[in-house]
Amino acid sequence: MNATLPLNASLPLTVNDLTVAWHRKPVIWDVDLEVQPGQLVGVVGPNGAGKSTLLKAIMDLVPKASGRVGIFGQSYRQSRHRVGYVPQRESVDWDFPISVLDVVTMGLYGKIGWCMPVRRKHRDIARLALEQVGISELANRQISQLSGGQQQRTFLARALVQDADLYLMDEPFAAVDAATEKAIVEILRGMRKAGKTALVIHHDLPTVPEYFDSVVLLNMRVVASGPTKDVFTRENLERTYGGRLTLLDEATEAMRRRERTL
């Protein structure tokens, strides 16, 4: 174990020997990961591969059986304010009686502080974030009236107001319309331009080469990780997904198209 070694402060995210278990059954084993700054990193793998668990373990939301996580060289607890989180859209009850603006200001609660009310300047920041994700006109809409894409944009805006340096996103592209997908990609690229880093769980293989600089192939353990052009290969995908070739064919086709355009 290298637990005594200092963490590399220049890296947004380092994961060493991370193992997480539920009821004695391991969900992810011995995950080692280094995420370079200013990159968009995709995490792909089959259902039940432990993608969400990896994200949750990084944020101490599930107990680690072993291993260590470093965020800019510190523990998550110390650098929580530098991390933005976009949970899975289905994880909350969208029938909850609050407005879009209320949800977005939740990203600022840490800054506002315990027991203090949300003030106008916080709402202004939230409105700005809603503008960024292109739904500023929905600010006062009740969240029960949002479409799937609008829900996702709301969650994204809530992460944006945190002005974090590392973003962890759980399936932001799941079941959103084409316009929303485009908007999210634009925002991700804007983040990269501003030197921010994002670790994004993704399920749509064909778009991986287009969206992400690096990729982590995960199926309980890390099958491969690194720059997309080196790692996102047919052999690696087969090792990750097993024999589900229809998916793989689409992905390799996308790779070929990309190589041709390069």
Place this chain on the structure above:
Amino acid sequence: MIVWLILLSVFASGVQSVPSIPGSAAVDFRFQISDFKSLPSSLAIAESLTNRSISWPEWGQWKRVLLLQDYNTRVVMTGTGLLGLAAGLVGSFTLLRRRALMGDALSHATLPGVGLAFLLAPFLGLDGKSLPVLLTGAALSGILGVLAILYIRNLTRLKEDAALGIVLSVFFGAGIAILTIVQQVPSGHAAGLESFIYGKTASMIASDARLIAIAGSLAVVMIALMYKELTLLCFDEGFAASRGYPVLFLDLLLMALVVIVTIIGLQAVGLVLMIALLVIPAAAARFWTHDLKRMMLISSGIGGVGGLAGSAMSAVFPNLPSGAMIVIVCSSLFFFSMLFGRSRGVLVRIARRWELNRKVDRQHLLRGMYELLEARDAAPGPAEIGVPLSELLAMRTWSSFRLLRQIERCRRQGLLGRKADGGLSLTVAGLAEASRLAHEHRLWELYLITQADVAPGRVDQAADAIEHVLEPELIAQLEQLLAQQLTSRGVVASPHPLESSAGLRTAGLQGVSGNISQPPFLKGRMP
């Protein structure tokens, strides 16, 4: 919050304005309220659970209660009103956190604490019948019950409902057993302890009401301070934890609020029905609004009214348990809200469905007219030849009654006209509307075809216009696709073959086309 403070000050002045509280008042007040009855007052409490004779009160009794003539009625009503307010506020959060039943388990778990406090108090040199002692016992055993639930849930694989059921029944059973023992202790004279089960406001005295006011205010202040954090906890626990909020602590805080409300409610409402004050006002408020703050306001209002009116009724009918009265009032308000609630009440939803059905019928009729005319190899227009009813009827599986009703409605709106031959025709306005509807329908169909993976969740034909639902750039794309499908006739083709068109090409339809203008939605869009 403001409402609360006003009530509090009213209450405080009400209590102080009574010049002299006779003696060390506890016993006096306990018995004063039973002046309503002809029964000897000491028996009234002892027999409260067995004596169920109800007589219709005389006008004098109504008047005394309604005009708040008795000091004790004032005390009781203030106490229960404040209790309802606090319970409505706390209940909103427990309902949204889906912990409503936790309150039920908690209140049932207080019973053994009441019995034990009564038994053990003399050994500690305390008065076993004083309310603070009994309520302290109740609070301790209630908290123990909640901890037992959390323990069972977290350390075994049992689900929360099983843990709730176990704790609720075990604690309540133990409580009943302890109360039976208490009654057999010779020095016990445990009369009145059972009133904690069903509630009995008659035994409430000024200091009790003051206790309710203080504890209730504490709960309200805590909610006002932690509103933001509790909302976050109830909406998105995972996000709260990722921001470093101690989720367990917040949950315990919420439970502490439930403990406070339950304990102060034991006397008035009783532990069996305490859950009603925690759930019913909040659930009723949900029918009226989609806004949390407003929901909490309405909920505390309903709780307060329930408490006031319930205790007033129990003052008029002294033999009925006040808990039952409060629940009856609250549940009437609940059913009223369920029926008439403005945002999701039953009637509103029925009305919305009717309106939707009418709208769909209208769309079907106008689009049907458009498609029938289109099928006659002609650009649809205010045709000279009417469309017979039978053709429309054959288009869909609609009853002739429903169709005729809709036709009548469209004629009144000036969209349809009748020809001399009895057939139907579109007026100029009708054509504009019909062609717009047909156009939108086809855009929606194209959208379904091109965006099959996400479309089903968003297709909303009942929306007034497609622009209200889809982004402008998306509509532009669809328009382009649609334009490519323009037929040589200058009419937009339906993406699917029109089923009924084959049988409709009857004789004498060629002459319709003539000088019919282009459907308005195509103007300026022709290549």
